[in-house]
Amino acid sequence: MEPLRVGLCGLGTVGQGVVELLARNASSIARRAGRSVIITRVASRTPKPEVDLAGATFSTRLDDVVRASDVDVVVETMGGEAAARQLMSDSCGAAKHFVTANKALIALHGQELLAAARNAGVMVRFEAAVAGGIPIVKALSEGLAGNRIHWIAGIINGTSNYILSAMASDGASFADALASAQALGYAEADPAFDVDGIDAAHKLSILSALAFDTPLQFDAVYTEGIGAITAEDIEYAAALGYRIKHLGITRRTSAGIEMRVHPTLVPETRLLSRVDGVTNAVVIHSDAVGASLYCGPGAGALPSASAVVADLIDVARGNALPAFGQDPAPARVPIDDIESAYYLRIPAADQPGVMARVAQILSSKEISIESVIQREQAIRADTGTAWVPVIILTHRVIERDLNQALREIQQLDDVVDTITRIRVETLDADG
Amino acid sequence: MEPLRVGLCGLGTVGQGVVELLARNASSIARRAGRSVIITRVASRTPKPEVDLAGATFSTRLDDVVRASDVDVVVETMGGEAAARQLMSDSCGAAKHFVTANKALIALHGQELLAAARNAGVMVRFEAAVAGGIPIVKALSEGLAGNRIHWIAGIINGTSNYILSAMASDGASFADALASAQALGYAEADPAFDVDGIDAAHKLSILSALAFDTPLQFDAVYTEGIGAITAEDIEYAAALGYRIKHLGITRRTSAGIEMRVHPTLVPETRLLSRVDGVTNAVVIHSDAVGASLYCGPGAGALPSASAVVADLIDVARGNALPAFGQDPAPARVPIDDIESAYYLRIPAADQPGVMARVAQILSSKEISIESVIQREQAIRADTGTAWVPVIILTHRVIERDLNQALREIQQLDDVVDTITRIRVETLDADG
Numbered sequence: 001m002e003p004l005r006v007g008l009c010g011l012g013t014v015g016q017g018v019v020e021l022l023a024r025n026a027s028s029i030a031r032r033a034g035r036s037v038i039i040t041r042v043a044s045r046t047p048k049p050e051v052d053l054a055g056a057t058f059s060t061r062l063d064d065v066v067r068a069s070d071v072d073v074v075v076e077t078m079g080g081e082a083a084a085r086q087l088m089s090d091s092c093g094a095a096k097h098f099v100t101a102n103k104a105l106i107a108l109h110g111q112e113l114l115a116a117a118r119n120a121g122v123m124v125r126f127e128a129a130v131a132g133g134i135p136i137v138k139a140l141s142e143g144l145a146g147n148r149i150h151w152i153a154g155i156i157n158g159t160s161n162y163i164l165s166a167m168a169s170d171g172a173s174f175a176d177a178l179a180s181a182q183a184l185g186y187a188e189a190d191p192a193f194d195v196d197g198i199d200a201a202h203k204l205s206i207l208s209a210l211a212f213d214t215p216l217q218f219d220a221v222y223t224e225g226i227g228a229i230t231a232e233d234i235e236y237a238a239a240l241g242y243r244i245k246h247l248g249i250t251r252r253t254s255a256g257i258e259m260r261v262h263p264t265l266v267p268e269t270r271l272l273s274r275v276d277g278v279t280n281a282v283v284i285h286s287d288a289v290g291a292s293l294y295c296g297p298g299a300g301a302l303p304s305a306s307a308v309v310a311d312l313i314d315v316a317r318g319n320a321l322p323a324f325g326q327d328p329a330p331a332r333v334p335i336d337d338i339e340s341a342y343y344l345r346i347p348a349a350d351q352p353g354v355m356a357r358v359a360q361i362l363s364s365k366e367i368s369i370e371s372v373i374q375r376e377q378a379i380r381a382d383t384g385t386a387w388v389p390v391i392i393l394t395h396r397v398i399e400r401d402l403n404q405a406l407r408e409i410q411q412l413d414d415v416v417d418t419i420t421r422i423r424v425e426t427l428d429a430d431g
Numbered sequence: 432m433e434p435l436r437v438g439l440c441g442l443g444t445v446g447q448g449v450v451e452l453l454a455r456n457a458s459s460i461a462r463r464a465g466r467s468v469i470i471t472r473v474a475s476r477t478p479k480p481e482v483d484l485a486g487a488t489f490s491t492r493l494d495d496v497v498r499a500s501d502v503d504v505v506v507e508t509m510g511g512e513a514a515a516r517q518l519m520s521d522s523c524g525a526a527k528h529f530v531t532a533n534k535a536l537i538a539l540h541g542q543e544l545l546a547a548a549r550n551a552g553v554m555v556r557f558e559a560a561v562a563g564g565i566p567i568v569k570a571l572s573e574g575l576a577g578n579r580i581h582w583i584a585g586i587i588n589g590t591s592n593y594i595l596s597a598m599a600s601d602g603a604s605f606a607d608a609l610a611s612a613q614a615l616g617y618a619e620a621d622p623a624f625d626v627d628g629i630d631a632a633h634k635l636s637i638l639s640a641l642a643f644d645t646p647l648q649f650d651a652v653y654t655e656g657i658g659a660i661t662a663e664d665i666e667y668a669a670a671l672g673y674r675i676k677h678l679g680i681t682r683r684t685s686a687g688i689e690m691r692v693h694p695t696l697v698p699e700t701r702l703l704s705r706v707d708g709v710t711n712a713v714v715i716h717s718d719a720v721g722a723s724l725y726c727g728p729g730a731g732a733l734p735s736a737s738a739v740v741a742d743l744i745d746v747a748r749g750n751a752l753p754a755f756g757q758d759p760a761p762a763r764v765p766i767d768d769i770e771s772a773y774y775l776r777i778p779a780a781d782q783p784g785v786m787a788r789v790a791q792i793l794s795s796k797e798i799s800i801e802s803v804i805q806r807e808q809a810i811r812a813d814t815g816t817a818w819v820p821v822i823i824l825t826h827r828v829i830e831r832d833l834n835q836a837l838r839e840i841q842q843l844d845d846v847v848d849t850i851t852r853i854r855v856e857t858l859d860a861d862g
Contacts, residue, residue, distance in 0.1 A: 143741055
């Protein structure tokens with residue numbers, strides 16, 4: 001059978017990983033693909049003479065790949081948005097299959113890409129866009145294809161998970177843990193994209209569309225980063241039997257689809273709470289299987305290349321991604337309407353009756369308390385006032401009601417600083 | 432497009448699960464399969480009028496399914512060996528695709544089945560044969576298809592894992608934990624198949640063949656069950672920072688392929704050590720991804736049905752399992768030749784110098800000791816002698832050398848009962 005001819009666009013970390021992996025495991029890849037998978041053309045902004053392209057033709061112009069008659073499939077490992085979007089459009093226009101590792105591209109322009117691919121009769125695959133080395137797109141769209149998905153909860157940003165793990169193991173502050181992540185190359189110089197949750201929101205919107213067969217809708221993801229988490233929150237959470245993880249959560253409810261990315265207390269009895277460092281992990285809860293968990297590296301040259309190569313093997317075998325996005329956009333559940341339990345850290349004056357006043361407000365909104373921790377007194381550096389952190393774990397409640405209660409509590413004279421609120425997910429069958 | 436017409440053979444737990452799932456999620460299954468998947472014929476030894484077959488034609492004769500012109504794919508959910516083997520052969524003979532949930536069939540006769548299917552030009556799939564609800568066959572043969580697999584270690588028998596988990600959490604004896612598993616329906620009246628490791632060995636031989644592209648070779652699996660594990664071993668292992676799990680392990684070494692099923696000490700820092708109850712979990716270590724973990728229910732009507740339906744969707748889409756078993760049978764590493772660390776429990780007379788004599792023998796074989804626990808004295812019920820369990824964790828050593836040392840230690844006058852030996856696997860990158 002004719003080889004599958006790959007045109008590789010982008011020769012950064014992931015692109016080089018693809019070159020390396022296709023060369024290293026060429027014979028087993030050919031066996032599994034039913035034919036050889038060879039790179040015939042490579043484009044990159046700057047030549048990289050140190051990379052062995054094994055005879056592929058190099059160009060600094062993307063057009064030399066997209067228009068080439070000896071390319072069957074374009075692999076996009078450039079990253080970024082505008083150029084990648086143009087490439088996918090040109091690639092479909094030239095009737096070439098398209099494999100990408102670009103989560104922003106899929107999250108923001110996937111709908112357009114899928115439509116263009118359908119019109120052009122070509123295959124599109126993006127396994128590397130979510131959770132790098134874990135074949136989660138395949139698990140969701142093929143392995144669990146017989147299931148109705150109830151919810152997904154995942155650690156899908158390695159940088160944030162590394163930082164929270166470091167804070168938990170060393171008691172480090174967010175700033176120190178971030179600096180250590182940057183020193184190790186786990187975080188960018190400008191870390192906002194990761195620690196503010198944007199990267200996780202990109203991935204979550206893709207998982208949600210695959211799971212619920214809905215159009216991609218990145219704008220509808222509620223997104224909160226980890227910048228406000230303190231070492232004390234992690235310690236109090238541990239005392240209550242929880243670990244704090246930055247999760248992407250999407251869920252089908254009677255009101256519509258929830259999509260949210262935020263720090264979350266997870267019971268320490270859950271495997272997901274024990275996934276540390278830059279590792280990613282995704283729990284899928286579905287009607288037939290119940291809970292299943294997929295865990296592995298979320299990024300890196302070779303893990304991402306593994307996903308790209310799996311996609312290429314699928315393209316070689318003619319195994320297109322099953323259609324999705326067929327359900328007309330269902331109602332999205334606004335964050336105010338979700339139901340969750342909450343961890344509250346209330347900085348309160350060390351005076352009798354504070355707890356009673358807080359409890360009274362919660363009770364007036366029918367919010368019941370599961371546990372309370374009251375810690376020893378501290379002194380505010382700026383004012384010299386004595387205060388205590390009051391830690392409360394609530395039962396499940398609608399977020400809007402919780403917010404109303406919090407506004408009232410925040411205005412109590414006893415409350416000396418801003419209240420911290422973190423959502424709690426038990427991850428049991430009913431979510 | 433024409434519907435995919437299914438002939439279902441076997442209407443037990445899994446068969447009924449398939450009927451239920453295909454009915455319940457019919458529209459999303461059709462969307463993902465690109466066409467409807469409908470059951471046209473059902474065969475079962477005894478009619479089950481309580482099962483709604485939605486118009487499918489029922490027969491007590493398998494032939495009425497295999498020979499039917501309105502069946503494209505035969506689904507085998509009967510279990511057992513002889514009849515299933517005949518069915519797979521007849522099914523290939525009738526040029527029908529074949530999907531099975533039968534691990535014994537694949538482990539023992541898979542080679543024959545794959546050859547027959549190749550000759551007949553039909554697809555064969557068996558996702559449900561290993562780790563029920565976890566799409567592990569797909570992860571291994573498609574999701575990680577670009578990788579060279581180094582090793583696999585998995586909890587692949589739910590019954591054994593339930594028993595070990597119950598022993599660990601309650602301090603129950605093996606016999607009591609087994610009785611509780613039987614009461615809950617997690618173990619058969621005759622539990623040998625599960626607790627002796629045969630079931631795990633079936634599954635391991637399938638995983639090994641998929642991972643290393645080798646022919647199925649069930650007979651070459653070294654198999655040890657959990658019957659000799661005591662609550663004390665679990666307690667001592669915990670004191671050393673380990674949990675005891677019944678693992679299937681297959682590994683590619685320079686000497687060949689290891690395939691073994693046995694109780695194993697796993698560091699409690701590993702996620703795999705925290706997978707409890709009837710849940711299955713498989714760690715795959717490969718060159719590009721490193722370690723990835725897949726975890727979920729290993730059995731049950733709907734998890735198994737989920738796997739069967741995923742296979743049916745693949746058949747509907749024409750996505751055949753990539754060829755495997757192409758490597759000529761490589762050398763199998765005999766259990767004597769493996770390298771492992773070991774946990775030893777040596778029942779010794781409570782006399783000075785015992786530890787020195789044991790250490791001297793180990794040292795003479797160049798076996799170094801990582802840790803030792805010496806517990807308080809106990810009295811042997813039968814002889815009234817005072818004794819102490821000496822617990823030793825060794826560094827890695829060739830099993831043959833360890834066995835020689837153990838024979839000498841066993842013959843020491845100080846050693847008052849049979850030595851227990853359990854392998855230790857750290858599951859780090861080099862295995």
